[in-house]
Amino acid sequence: MKEFLRRLWVVFRKEMTHCYRDPHVVIYGVLFPLLFYPAAAIAMLEIGIFQEGKRESEVYRIVFPESKEPNVAAIREMLSKSKRGKLVTSPNPDKDLKDGNIEAIVEESGGNLSVKVAGSLPLSEAAHTYISKFVESRRFKNLRKELTDKNVPLEIMRVFTFELKDSKTPKTQKEESAGGEAAHVIFRYILASVICVLVLCIPAGAVYPAICAFTEEREKKTLESTLVAPVSTECLMTGKFLSVFFVALMSGLLNLIGMSLVIWLMVSQAKELSSLSKLSGSTFSVSFETGAALVSATVLFSLLVSAIFSLLGAMTKSFKEAQNMLTVPLLIFTPMPIAGMLPGVLLSKTLAFVPVLNLILWVKAAVRGDADIVLVQIAVGETLLLVALMLFLLNRLIRTEKFVLGDQIDLWTPFFARGKTNDR
Amino acid sequence: MTVEVKDLKKMFFDPKRGEFLAVDGISFNCSQGEIVGLLGPNGAGKTTTLRMIATILRPDSGTAKVNGFEITADPQSVRKNLGFLSSETGLYERLTPREILNYFGQLSDYPLDKLEQRIEDLIKLFEMKEFADTRCERLSTGMKQKVSIARAIVHDPPVMALDEPTSGLDIITSQNTYQFIRDSKAQGKCIIFSTHIMSEAEKLCDRIGIIHRGKLFAMGTLEELRQLTGAHYLEDIFLAIVKEQVDV
Numbered sequence: 001m002k003e004f005l006r007r008l009w010v011v012f013r014k015e016m017t018h019c020y021r022d023p024h025v026v027i028y029g030v031l032f033p034l035l036f037y038p039a040a041a042i043a044m045l046e047i048g049i050f051q052e053g054k055r056e057s058e059v060y061r062i063v064f065p066e067s068k069e070p071n072v073a074a075i076r077e078m079l080s081k082s083k084r085g086k087l088v089t090s091p092n093p094d095k096d097l098k099d100g101n102i103e104a105i106v107e108e109s110g111g112n113l114s115v116k117v118a119g120s121l122p123l124s125e126a127a128h129t130y131i132s133k134f135v136e137s138r139r140f141k142n143l144r145k146e147l148t149d150k151n152v153p154l155e156i157m158r159v160f161t162f163e164l165k166d167s168k169t170p171k172t173q174k175e176e177s178a179g180g181e182a183a184h185v186i187f188r189y190i191l192a193s194v195i196c197v198l199v200l201c202i203p204a205g206a207v208y209p210a211i212c213a214f215t216e217e218r219e220k221k222t223l224e225s226t227l228v229a230p231v232s233t234e235c236l237m238t239g240k241f242l243s244v245f246f247v248a249l250m251s252g253l254l255n256l257i258g259m260s261l262v263i264w265l266m267v268s269q270a271k272e273l274s275s276l277s278k279l280s281g282s283t284f285s286v287s288f289e290t291g292a293a294l295v296s297a298t299v300l301f302s303l304l305v306s307a308i309f310s311l312l313g314a315m316t317k318s319f320k321e322a323q324n325m326l327t328v329p330l331l332i333f334t335p336m337p338i339a340g341m342l343p344g345v346l347l348s349k350t351l352a353f354v355p356v357l358n359l360i361l362w363v364k365a366a367v368r369g370d371a372d373i374v375l376v377q378i379a380v381g382e383t384l385l386l387v388a389l390m391l392f393l394l395n396r397l398i399r400t401e402k403f404v405l406g407d408q409i410d411l412w413t414p415f416f417a418r419g420k421t422n423d424r
Numbered sequence: 425m426t427v428e429v430k431d432l433k434k435m436f437f438d439p440k441r442g443e444f445l446a447v448d449g450i451s452f453n454c455s456q457g458e459i460v461g462l463l464g465p466n467g468a469g470k471t472t473t474l475r476m477i478a479t480i481l482r483p484d485s486g487t488a489k490v491n492g493f494e495i496t497a498d499p500q501s502v503r504k505n506l507g508f509l510s511s512e513t514g515l516y517e518r519l520t521p522r523e524i525l526n527y528f529g530q531l532s533d534y535p536l537d538k539l540e541q542r543i544e545d546l547i548k549l550f551e552m553k554e555f556a557d558t559r560c561e562r563l564s565t566g567m568k569q570k571v572s573i574a575r576a577i578v579h580d581p582p583v584m585a586l587d588e589p590t591s592g593l594d595i596i597t598s599q600n601t602y603q604f605i606r607d608s609k610a611q612g613k614c615i616i617f618s619t620h621i622m623s624e625a626e627k628l629c630d631r632i633g634i635i636h637r638g639k640l641f642a643m644g645t646l647e648e649l650r651q652l653t654g655a656h657y658l659e660d661i662f663l664a665i666v667k668e669q670v671d672v
Binding site: 007010011014017018021022220221222224225227228229230231232401404 | 436475478479480481500501503504506508510512513514515516517518519523527528530531532533559572575576
């Protein structure tokens, strides 16, 4: 056993060295997860700031006839003093709106306001939103004044909001405050979607290590020299598989770190900019159950992907062929996160048997706090069973003469290949 | 005898040709300090024979012993006692020669405390100092061949199986390979050497086996083969033996 582990370590170390010197592995397994999320977050922030800045300089020309109705007059007054609203007069407002000389017309009819815009003009829709905000703001101000005048407590305004009560996870008083529940729901959604991103990213990190460990041995004709070394097939295969798994897992964890950093940054920013700062820390905390499910699902998915890619990598004998072959599972994995994030798709007795999707739904259930232990056991057991099956087939494949001789290998070779090699 | 091969047979399956015998009852032996050449055209069965001796392929029947270890009963011990160099042997492109030697040395059970010195000795022997720490992808064919040979013998095996070791090499690199084989012979190694180049076999081998269509038709020293066929040059000897056997 000790000798087996020593050789295993030698094979693993060599594979890791060889693998991490491949620029593909470094790009897709290390640089991409580390740089993509912060870069994407920065880019989104910059775009937001740019758009906001652009909007700041926008001026909307609005035709808004004077009115005797006090509320309408007040809105007109506010708009005329606002930064972006510029009230103009026009003998023929409809023609001017059509020609793009103005962005909006506000009309009053029986105390009701209507805003007319031209959808074909770029600023017209923005002007509509801008005016709506003013009207909404005035409405609330009026309501507040009316309630104050009638000595009604302002808390009555809260009847216009509602919240979901979850009997399994009672919330703290602070969390029940306005906005807290919404922020918590959004945060839970983001947490559940992390596994979905990982399902897409981990395979990208595992493709090249699998090619490096298995396909290249055949393509670069190094297989024979490896096979005449006094090392068993199990040792060789395990060492190579572990290197693929390790890189895939590292890639997954780096993705996780990258995403966590961005989520943390965004939550911090949101807290600073809004009333969320008043929320308790538990709104954005991750429970042990969720964390454990997320890490375990990441490890299990990395194991599954590594086993599938190792088998497929061993079946191919050129880089290009391997890329084509490994694209197939990538395409199969892609719809899983989409299906997993659909509302109402939960870990059930049927879906617990769907590979990959069951891991996503497990994390989703853990985030919701209603993971069924039996269904989780089915999902974990099935994934491990699939990993064992893939490794069994890989072991059979490596022992075939077709593999050793560099012959074309089809999907049936691991099952029915003729000719076994000598104690491999 | 360091290598004893008895009645080795190997059948392959090809979708176009069906089942065919690649090696058909080959028997020979090779002693310490001896070079035995297997001479034959492409597809004669040389490589398959060497692959069976090197435990890469399992024979359908027959047996072979390497330094006393039977190839099917104890393949791991055979591998520890054998250095195998294939004409197709590639190198791990992103590893350096030193890393490759270290990897195979560690896998081959060479004493770890002596491995570093052994690698240094091989680097000196094959004049690899200048490129010992350069990745193999940047090496020339000649340099790669030196690394391949050093890789095959890093564990200092008593038996060497060399499958067309000069295939695709220039004349200078080929000469270096010949010199290495001669030196190994002088050190008492048992060398089985396959080639389809007549002059190579003539220059290097103590005994030559004529192999064609999976069968070993004759085995002996050059002089013995000359007496057998009446021909002087190895090319003529080869053609005479093959023609006679095929006609029969």
